[in-house]
């Protein structure tokens with residue numbers, strides 16, 4: 686679902702060139718849960734943004750869900766996110782005035798799916814993330830872990846098969862973190878691809894593959910279970 690070759694994102698200014706992502710090669714398939722580790726500033730967020738088509742590479746090749754991102758128009762990249770990629774962040778960005786169900790319905794409405802059909806899909810997704818009885822609650826009536834689950838349900842709308850998460854448990858305690866990673870692992874087991882940038886040891890436990898980044902590059906990791914990881 687993701688194929689990157691010599692992927693780089695360099696920030697060039699008069700003072701310096703920052704190689705935020707540097708010559709990364711990566712192949713990721715359905716059913717994988719990739720944990721992206723690395724110290725602060727190692728390039729995890731930049732890589733996720735490239736994979737989501739939110740940022741454009743300086744050089745290299747990147748194909749996500751069949752779309753060659755090099756030279757892809759902004760419209761095509763928006764379409765890619767609408768159809769194939771859900772994103773989850775440390776902050777859940779829920780709309781406080783909307784119920785859990787309404788928050789999940791939002792991206793469906795943006796696709797022209799409204800009313801009962803949207804509510805049915807949103808309700809099913811909320812059940813999938815363990816929030817069956819919480820659909821009518823406002824975000825402030827939910828715990829941090831429950832809010833993050835709503836965010837995950839929202840990211841899955843429209844049958845999106847790739848989930849990119851940037852520090853999804855950064856604001857959660859360890860029990861809630863564990864539960865969120867269990868949920869993400871379950872979503873992989875159903876055939877989705879999940880890529881998570883994290884500092885959380887629970888992510889390492891649930892990932893099917895751990896990738897470590899160092900100064901924009903993929904580095905070897907002693908705990909790495911991958912055999913198609915490219916070592917720079």
Ligand SMILES: Nc1ncnc2c1ncn2[C@@H]1O[C@H](COP(=O)(O)OP(=O)(O)OP(=O)(O)O)[C@@H](O)[C@H]1O
Pocket residue numbers: 696703704705723724725726727728729730731732
């Ligand atoms: N717009 C920008 N201009 C210049 N440099 C940038 C820009 N955005 C990010 N960087 C640099 O790129 C490098 C990678 O940043 P990135 O945010 O991808 O790291 P990260 O691994 O996600 O860090 P963290 O774990 O702290 O979130 C850092 O050195 C950062 O300072």
